[in-house]
Amino acid sequence: MNRFILLILAGALSGCGIPDDGETSAGGPPPAPPYQMRAALPAGDRLAVQSDGEALFSNRCGSCHLAGGMGTNLLTKQQMMAGQPPEKGLLTNRTDLTADYVKTVVRQGKVAMPRLSRTEVTDTELKAIAAYLSKAKS
């Protein structure tokens, strides 16, 4: 792997039991962000039409896809390998996602991401999340 990318990742994980290996000192990447609070799950019937894709994304996907999350860390590496800036590791910074793609990955999983059941993310919740993540393109 590209040494620069390794360095960024080592920085992102600094403090999670990984000792400083000397590569992340002065001039290196910033320390990992603090815990990112998720939005509350919108109240009401989870099977009914949903409108708040942003809150749903935060609550249903945020355990992995907010700053410093497992999904964000892996996507940061993937995006940087593709020549993109590290910020593109956050799904909310992406401009190339389509609603159908989001739905497919959530239901079928992808690499380290397990599939999510229709209890974990209902179809109506997923529709709102997919619309939110793809809004820049629609």
Next chain:
Amino acid sequence: MKLTLPPRVSPAQFDAALKAYASVVGEGWVLATDADRDAYSDVYAPGPETEWPAAAAISPNSTAEIQAIVRIANQYKTPLWPVSRGKNLGYGTAAPRMPGSIVLDLSRMMKVHELNTELGYCVIEPGVSYFDLYEHIQREKAPLWMSVPGNAWGSVLGNALDHGMGYTPYGQHARNLCGLEVVLPSGEVMRTGLGAMDNNPGWHVFPLSFGPDWTQMFTQSNMGVVTRAGLWLQPAPESSLQLTFDIPNEEDIGWVVDTITPLKTAGVIEQNVFIPSWLGKIVLKGQRKDFWDKDGAIPEWRVQELLKEHKLGYWQVQIRFYGDETLNKARAEIVKKAFKQHLDAAPMEELWRQGDPINQYDATMGVPSAVALQMGDWVGGRGGHMGFSPVVPATSKHILGQLKRSRKIIADHDVDFYASFTIGGRYATNINMLMYDRDKPEQVANIRKMFDALIKGTAEAGYGEYRTHIGWMDKVSETYNFNDGIQQRLNQTVKDALDPNGILAPGKSGIWPSAYRGAAGKAGAA
């Protein structure tokens, strides 16, 4: 995944059962498409996911709904496999032990009934994740800390009920359970501990009852569906101090354990001390091919190179103290003095006080993270892992014996060695993380063969696992062999008495109800 029906249930009976379940939870919460069955399969399955197929899933939202579901299951003989959030990764995820079981997914039950800051406990439902509880505590500004496992994506109760471990003074999670509410296989509700008395305010603070207390009977078992529980939480400390020691050599684990255990049993060290081997540090830094690009175990010379390149010891020991700063410093001095007898290098010391930032990856400070799942990326492809998890007395004799034995079996199978010991007091759990690319059948076959060899070799030496993947529950259960396996015979006697139709989680922990005893050994791992 195509439908696998429960044993002896016809398609028409199955459809009728699903309709009955839908009348309880609503059609939208009965999940029975091929895609739904996929979603409840073992995403890390060592082999095809169809080996442990669910027939469907049902998601209730209350204890009353669960009671109704259990009664329907008895009527239609459709066995249920209860999961709290279905994130038992490495041990089967949400997949049932017996093919054709219906997953009873409790993840909609997300209520925090009580957060008691005065006495330090919460009362929660099974769907409450570590993230949910952490955020609830933060929003309430409650001076309480959780104990979290390495991967905290799952359920707080699910982890405790499956004997999960954390890395704080409250790290033996099953022992934090205090007062359960359980739906029995008959559909009746019972409450353990002082909950057996109506409105007793001590339900979640006194860990026993009058007469026998049944709380632990509902852990790693199939005797009931836990619908809520009290769980003790640690008072938030005013300060914390951590010492980090890099331990250079593999065999040093002997003196490390003999140093830590007496300090732990004497109360100088309060937390569960987690000691991972070097690969635990590398595995989050990239993919295996970045460090070694050939099949087979990373050779010892390359291991030594990697340790030098990354300035790592073979093991790393982090010991954290919680509470009064003066006391923490005094305790740290005792530990430093004890380590100094074996190790010249001084530890790194990190002091934390209330108000200071907390690293989001620090499980020893009760912060939940799913970042451990990044190891799925290590092997590349569709990475999976299983944990081989024996427990041994926490002395150098037992630890070094276990290390040598499992090291040899793992080396004989040409697999990377990635282990940790967690010292919980008088015992240590030894988690051997076995990683594989699910798209490489020969690699998966080798891991399965090795898993069998590890169980056998460990049992022959007199030790057993405290937790295992669904496919190996029978094999591990058989190693608990005192007096012709009387523990399992007792379990099955109790099971048959409580659950004559065998509708709750047949095969869990090797406990087969008589109705499905013929299914033991026929399904799952060969």
